[in-house]
Amino acid sequence: MYYLSxxxxxxxxxxxxxxxxxxxxxxxxxxxxxxQVAVVDTNGLIIITKVGRYLIIFFLK
Structure with a gap:
């Protein structure tokens, strides 16, 4: 697990x-x-859109 700010x-x-x-x-x-806080695309690119907490998860298909 990694934490980013x-x-x-x-x-x-x-x-x-x-x-x-x-x-x-x-x-x-x-x-x-x-x-509403963070979106992530199909390549793992995270874009922060507003202040808040979020968790990014990935799943194997």
Missing amino acids: LKVGTTATMQAVISPANAIDTRITWSSSDN
Whole structure:
């Protein structure tokens, strides 16, 4: 788990590490716990839109 402190209007990119490295399906879905505070795109790019708390999660498809 990683913690980031980002200001409104800034971005960060998350990168998932999948184990084992030879996994058959490595497709990822990203999700934000609060899309009014932070949105995340399909590539893990997080955009902070307002002050608040959020959790970014990824799921293997």
